[in-house]
Amino acid sequence: MTTASPAPPPVNMVGHAHLSGVFAPQRTEVDVDELAVVGELPADLDGTYFRNGPNPRFDPIGRYVYPLDGDGMVHRLRIGAGRAGYSNRFVRTPMVLAEEKAGRALWGGITDTYSPGPDLVGPELAGTSRQLPDINVVAHGGRLLAMAESDLPYRLDPADLATLGRTDCDGAMALGSTAHPKIDPATGELVLFTYRLQAPYLAWSVLGPEGSTRRAPTAIEGVDEPVMVHDMALTARYIVLFLCPLVFDIPGMLRGASLLDWRPARGTRIALIPRDGTAVRWAETDAFWVWHFANAYDEADGTVVVDYVQWAYPGGLADVDTPQRGGLVRAVLEPRTGGVDRTELAMRPVEFPRIDDRDLTARHTVIATAGTSGTDRTRDALMFLDPRRGTEIWWNAGPFAVGEPVFMPGERHAYWGTLGTDLRDMTSWFHILAAQDPAAGPVASIRMPIRVPAGLHGSWLPSDSDLLDPGER
Numbered sequence: 001m002t003t004a005s006p007a008p009p010p011v012n013m014v015g016h017a018h019l020s021g022v023f024a025p026q027r028t029e030v031d032v033d034e035l036a037v038v039g040e041l042p043a044d045l046d047g048t049y050f051r052n053g054p055n056p057r058f059d060p061i062g063r064y065v066y067p068l069d070g071d072g073m074v075h076r077l078r079i080g081a082g083r084a085g086y087s088n089r090f091v092r093t094p095m096v097l098a099e100e101k102a103g104r105a106l107w108g109g110i111t112d113t114y115s116p117g118p119d120l121v122g123p124e125l126a127g128t129s130r131q132l133p134d135i136n137v138v139a140h141g142g143r144l145l146a147m148a149e150s151d152l153p154y155r156l157d158p159a160d161l162a163t164l165g166r167t168d169c170d171g172a173m174a175l176g177s178t179a180h181p182k183i184d185p186a187t188g189e190l191v192l193f194t195y196r197l198q199a200p201y202l203a204w205s206v207l208g209p210e211g212s213t214r215r216a217p218t219a220i221e222g223v224d225e226p227v228m229v230h231d232m233a234l235t236a237r238y239i240v241l242f243l244c245p246l247v248f249d250i251p252g253m254l255r256g257a258s259l260l261d262w263r264p265a266r267g268t269r270i271a272l273i274p275r276d277g278t279a280v281r282w283a284e285t286d287a288f289w290v291w292h293f294a295n296a297y298d299e300a301d302g303t304v305v306v307d308y309v310q311w312a313y314p315g316g317l318a319d320v321d322t323p324q325r326g327g328l329v330r331a332v333l334e335p336r337t338g339g340v341d342r343t344e345l346a347m348r349p350v351e352f353p354r355i356d357d358r359d360l361t362a363r364h365t366v367i368a369t370a371g372t373s374g375t376d377r378t379r380d381a382l383m384f385l386d387p388r389r390g391t392e393i394w395w396n397a398g399p400f401a402v403g404e405p406v407f408m409p410g411e412r413h414a415y416w417g418t419l420g421t422d423l424r425d426m427t428s429w430f431h432i433l434a435a436q437d438p439a440a441g442p443v444a445s446i447r448m449p450i451r452v453p454a455g456l457h458g459s460w461l462p463s464d465s466d467l468l469d470p471g472e473r
Contacts, residue, residue, distance in 0.1 A: 007116070008062035008108050018054075018066035022401045022421045022454040025056050026073065026088075031160075032449040033085040039444035042432065044410035046080040046463040048158075049417060049430070051403075052137040052146055053455020057096050062108025066316070067456060069109045071096050072134035072146050072154070074161055075419075075452055077430055080463055084430075084446045089161035091146045091154050093131040098122075111259045131166075135179035136457035139467045140190045141211020143169065147179040149230070150194050158467050172205040172213040179457070180292075182234040185358050189214065191234055191275070193241060197226045197248055204239055204273060220273060221280055226250075228260060233296035233306050236361050239273040240296050240306055240333075244289045246314055262318030272304060272335050283338040289314040294328070294353035294367045295360055304333040307345070307367060307387060309353055328353065328367060328385060346385050346392060349377075352404035352457070356414070366435075368405040368416055379403070382418060384438050393439050397431070399423050401454060407435070408460045415443075417460070419452055428452040 013019040054070020064070070072091035077084060090096055098121045099106050106121060107130040108114045118126040133146040133154040145153040145167070152173055155164040168174045173192065181192035188209025195202055200219035208214045220241075226248035233240035245266040252261060264287035272281040291314075294307040311326040327347030331340055350371035355364040366384050373381040373396045382405050384393040400420035408415045414435035421428045428448040434440065461468055 005114055007106075008112060008114055010105075011060045011062070011064045011109075013059060016064070019056070019060070019064060022423070022426075023066070024451075024453060025059075026451055026453050027057070028450050029088055029090065030449055031085075031087045033083075035084040035086055035449065036447040037084060037444055038447070039432075039442060041079060041082045041084065041444045041446075042410055042413065042415060043082060044412045045408060045415060045432070046411070047408065047465070048461050048463070048468060049077040049079070049406060049408070049458060050137040050139070050144070050461070051075045051419060051452075051455055051458030052091075052134060053453060053457075054132075054134045055090070055453050055455070056105070057090055058099055058103075058105040060109060061105045062112035062114060064109050065111055067135070068111075068149060069130075069132065070134050071130075072132070073453070073455075074137050074146055074156060075455075075458075076161055077446070079446075086449055087161055088450070088452075089156075089163070091133045091156070092163040093133065093154065093166075094125055095128075095130045098125060113254070134456075137459055138181060138183075138190075139459055139461050139465065140181075140183055141169070141207055141209060142466060143167070143211060144467060145169075147177065147181070149179050150196070151176045153177060169207055170211060170213045171216060172207045173217075175200075175203050175217045178230070178232060180231040182232060182360060183357070184234060184236075184361055186236065186361060191232075191239060193220075193229070193232050193239060195227060195229050197250065201226050202229070202241070202271075206275075215277070218277070220271060222271070222282060231290065231292050233293040233308070234361050235296045235298045235304055237275060237298050238296075238304060238335075239271075239275065240293075240304065241271040241273065242290045242308075243269040243271065244314070245287050246289065246317065258317075258319070260314075260317050262313055262320065264313070270331075270333060270340065272333060281335040281338070283333055283340045285340040285342070288312060289318075292351065292353055295355050295364045297361055297363050299332075302335060304335065306331045306333065307353070307364075309351055309369070310342075324349075326350075328369065330387065345387055345390070346383070348372075348383060350383055351379070354405050354407060356407045356409070357460075358409070368407070368438075370402055370404060370418070373397075378423070382416070382433070382438065384416075395433060395438050395441060400429065400431070402431070403454055404457055406458055406460050408432070409462070419448075419455075421451060421454065426451050
């Protein structure tokens with residue numbers, strides 16, 4: 001990083017695809033009880049939904065590359081006893097605090113070579129890059145974590161969303177963590193990986209259910225260059241990583257080219273990393289891109305089934321002229337031979353695949369995704385796919401742009417929830433669908449007191465979670 005060059009100019013936010021409309025930043029923080037509800041909140045639904053997403057505290061300068069850039073804002077929706085309440089807070093990193101003091105953006109985007117000097121931010125922050133815990137929010141081992149893209153997370157107070165500080169989670173995240181660690185419901189372990197710009201380029205580690213390190217960061221052998229790997233899948237036996245050919249090109253960035261270089265001629269490598277620490281098994285296939293996995297599980301014959309959203313290339317991060325194509329795909333991996341057999345489940349432009357988290361690492365019954373009901377690129381529908389039967393159920397959200405679905409088990413019934421913004425008046429709502437009949441539409445819709453920007457990922461915590469106990473540390 002250099003601190004001698006002048007600050008880059010402001011980003012033109014007018015009409016910017018990810019800084020206007022439903023993505024426009026929300027700078028207001030509120031605490032509101034007794035939210036208005038259309039319909040009736042399920043009496044057996046009791047818990048809290050947390051969601052994170054990029055939301056610049058001040059108008060950005062330099063470059064803004066979604067979804068990598070943007071300060072974290074965590075939203076909390078409490079549902080119980082037929083009532084709902086909402087709070088939101090910025091994740092206050094040192095960069096956010098310094099910018100709040102200055103009243104403007106001081107750091108450029110993640111792909112900028114500029115950072116502020118000591119005259120602006122003091123010697124401790126001079127030359128640093130913006131920290132971006134803005135992708136996901138995860139609860140595990142007594143911690144509520146705002147997750148970054150392959151970096152240390154920030155711990156939040158679940159009672160008021162106050163930022164408690166950066167954490168390496170007992171050393172398990174000393175090298176950083178993916179924004180998408182996975183919690184094994186059978187063991188309570190949190191399994192994670194991280195990618196890095198220097199060796200070791202990939203590493204994995206494990207936290208026990210109580211939050212202590214069970215495996216310290218361990219290098220993944222067979223990786224000799226930095227590659228971007230956003231998400232992972234987990235089975236009872238393996239960590240599954242798809243190494244798609246999106247390579248970090250530091251020399252190219254210093255020459256003014258993109259930090260990330262799409263190199264499809266290299267194909268996609270798949271790592272099956274045994275959770276017992278034995279040797280990694282590798283498979284290779286043609287090039288494609290993956291943002292998010294739905295789930296994975298082991299078959300009795302030793303093969304591994306992986307369901308995920310596959311794209312021809314990483315849109316927005318690759319200079320490709322060919323039409324994009326994507327959808328839900330199933331890969332069956334053969335660890336002994338390196339075989340890869342891929343089957344298209346539903347080739348629709350969908351994203352954010354989620355299942356009932358209690359089924360992670362085991363055979364799942366439904367994959368929920370956010371997609372489009374027509375030719376418009378706005379995600380205005382949820383698709384529910386039964387991979388065993390090959391059947392699709394759709395809920396068309398009408399005028400709402402909707403986000404990632406989340407599964408919410410109730411005491412007697414189960415539900416799906418999603419945040420959406422009405423494109424007619426920019427009001428935001430949380431829609432609750434009955435899992436047994438999501439196509440029937442919301443059984444209840446909660447009006448948010450402020451507009452909630454379109455964001456990324458979240459978690460549902462039942463009310464009996466230790467993290468939500470008033471006496472929790």
